[in-house]
Amino acid sequence: MKQRLSNAKQGRAGVIAVEQACNRLDLIWRNLLEEDVGVDGTIEIAIGNFPTGKIVGAQIKSGMSYIRSETNDSFKFYPDKDDIEYWRALSIPLFLLVHHPANDNIYWVDIGRYVESRGEEPLGKPYISFSKVNTLDRTFESYLHKRFDLAVYTDDQYATLLHELKTLVHVDGVGSAAVTVTALDLFIEGLWGLCSKVQFHSSLMTDLIRKMLREREGEIPITYTFTRTDLYPFFTRYFNILTKNHLALLDVADINESLYVKLEFPTFISSLTSNGRRFVEYLRNSSLPRVHDNQFMSLSVIPHVQIEVYSSFALVDEKAELGPFTDVLAIGFNPYLDYYRLSHWFRAAPGDAAVEVGAQNIHYHALREYLENHFGSVHKDNFIFRYLDIPLSPLICWLEQWSESTYGMPTYRLAGKSAKETVGFSDELMSIMGPVGTITITESPSQQFPLPVLANGEFLIESLPESVRNEIANRMSHI
Template identity: 50%
Template structure:
């Protein structure tokens, strides 16, 4: 019986040849890996004209319609095994996935190292990557590789297109008169840090953008902005992709994905700007963006944010003595730069003579509001007192205002003041600079005693002072 050649081998070889030919047409150096293949089929070296640069990326090639799912005119899905994706993301070089589409007779690519999933179902065994059919091995691909290694600085025309794209990538939050539109450009400018050599991101930067818009209106305003995953995450993903696709900052994508899809939280990062990132900063300055400056401070301190007091009864006919005895006190501290909270839940003991600690732990935002929602859901809202100790335009206070339902107006003067976190961050940075030259002694910033022991109903928290003073 004659030996028959495998049809899949023919298709696989066709894919490798298609990638090699396309690379050769773009003056890119393709090299097969003839040794053991455990997830990388070859490498591509970037060239500038006739000169190789020594900048190399890895390539994994898949061929055949079995890898093309949900085929459309503009895109299709490639389903990756989690083990393969994990391996690709752990590589020390950039890895590109190439899929040969036999019916189109075309090779399409996706930059796996900068892979950020499109939805929440990406941690399942059927993890998929959406591959755009605009991504071909062409001149645009060569430019992308050059940008990836900062081998070419964007000129004024490219920076104009980029800044326009960032300004057009927006999200609208709030409703009615409180509605505010924030752009990816707002996030970039608002996150500049370290003498504009780095860009940082945390949830509060989004709020700071909202706050600027509210202040510019010059009148009192309600603060009731929601931050649901369905609304916020697609915008955050688009922003991160703009930073990575244009090589503006050196972002740890693994850490971003860990936040988005394991912790189920918004990512937090401080990333050094690349050559093009710094070029964008200079370009924006020349175009009259007066807010393009280092407007961020940084502190590791947990700052008192909110004290929630829950009372057993409420009788509005009694005037100032409306609240009955307290049942629970939640003291919440916040670090806006790291996006985490310390939640201390104190509760009256059964005999009513002292206070016990029901919970005391560090939480991320979504975890915390789920805890608050469970704890407060059956409590009449007129028995809950919210004592805000920080700027009202923070994620937690925005959520509490939305939860409470009564859209109170915050005075414009209160909205225009700096947050406590900003002030403490300024203190930390000033001390770190001045103490280094012997101008002052390094010391921790002063934080007020927290929780507040004098409750609104006149009672006094009877609890171990060591617990209450813990930071």
């Protein structure tokens, strides 16, 4: 007599259990009737009676043979090597569903995210760990909504979110220079691309501080710190709010790599989700007129500061007299990507030609270490800092303290547009108008960098012809 396969009944029970669970939820189950080779069916997300067209695949396993090392909270599933390769090749998200016959629960794992996290590790864990918290219930439905950017908050939830962003604060500066930056400030200042994206770089913080200070009068001591211990907790909690409330599609692994492996500030431009874009509209309707777009961005490295090191310094009749220079460091900055371009010129003795001993792209903390290692023992009076942009950035804040400066910064120097905004506008205009046809932009001659004439009147490159040196000196006198 023909017999039914022993595992057919159990396998069918798993499919029925999944179908019944989907019927209880706003999910549409469809069996694949032909050639089950790794996907048993599909699940489409519906919102009420309306299908969304968002579909995931489902691979169903049913029976105790698939459940290993079970505890009260979890169990392990051991896939075949062929399974992993097939799942990696799929063009739709796939969920592995395991039906537990003892309690009739269905547990799930997002295989797409699992494969991404596994990468190409040939010696990675041979099993997939299932949490018993993840059952086919409303939580699973909510996860799918977030997976496809379908979750949108109510106004009450936005009000709670707004309060959370306002109460997450970072306080910096002392006395009249004290400022308070909120996570809401960071979010609004980071809106980009017609408010469809949010960006982050450490200069957002200095831009916010500068805008607060330029409304004040007098001189401001530059005492703002960009230490990891001060800022990392604030930034990390801000990023967590963005991900927890599903406001933006952040690459959390990349952010953590920057923060805790490279020990640098992360940079990103991430798309806002539907919930994030709806939150922007909520902010605009909540008497926050400063909600705006920051469209401009530039990949240019902009002249930022020239550091000149001299062999001696003296005050003669209340005038500074500088000895021959020894080192010149020309530092450019791309504030959008948070990196610096360092060119270091060195002269062994007066009269010798200055030699460029190094040129490199470098991040903020590494640049600080470079300066401390090379010049930590040099008397601070022997330095001249020539700021070539609005003088408030992570590096300039640090230089003011490292040089033990006791002078305040006049607030009028913090007004106006920074070089990054000007260059960003130019780049944006070129990218928009360039494909249309010919575009000509007439600008004043850009400043030479490094500055060829130093603060003591010497030339950085002594071998220049006299006619060229005279021309440079004449041009510099008009800057």
